[in-house]
Amino acid sequence: xxxxxxxxxxxxxxxxxxxxxxxxxxxxxxxxxxxxxxxxxxxxxxxxxxxxxxxxxxxxxxxxxxxxxxxxxxxxxxxxxxxxxxxxxxxxxxxxxxxxxxxxxxx
Numbered sequence: 251x252x253x254x255x256x257x258x259x260x261x262x263x264x265x266x267x268x269x270x271x272x273x274x275x276x277x278x279x280x281x282x283x284x285x286x287x288x289x290x291x292x293x294x295x296x297x298x299x300x301x302x303x304x305x306x307x308x309x310x311x312x313x314x315x316x317x318x319x320x321x322x323x324x325x326x327x328x329x330x331x332x333x334x335x336x337x338x339x340x341x342x343x344x345x346x347x348x349x350x351x352x353x354x355x356x357x
Contacts, residue, residue, distance in 0.1 A: 263300030267293045295336040305340055313342035 270293030278286035297304045312319045319342060326337030 260300045263296050267296030267300060267304075269293075270296060295333055298340050299336050308340040309342050309344060312340060316342065 270289045274286045274289030274291075274293055276286070277289060280286065294308070298308055299305075312322060322337075323341075326334055329337060
């Protein structure tokens with residue numbers, strides 16, 4: 251029963267995140283561009299909360315573009331606490347630690 255509820259919650263978050271992203275991309279070229287950004291900013295954490303694969307993809311993108319990651323960290327620190335936890339879960343520090351472990355195992 252608990253597993254079913256987790257799966258349902260994950261599915262709802264994924265559907266909501268995709269809908270928010272689609273609305274955000276649709277409203278992005280319209281005159282007030284920040285309106286589309288609001289939906290994009292809401293959709294990305296919803297996707298990250300609903301799927302481990304999406305969370306890992308966001309971590310990878312933040313790791314690849316590490317100089318922009320400082321700006322993201324600043325924005326995450328300014329978010330409300332219920333959104334801040336999803337921002338912290340996508341930190342690329344995990345990937346740095348994992349790469350260090352993998353290199354130690356190989357060497």
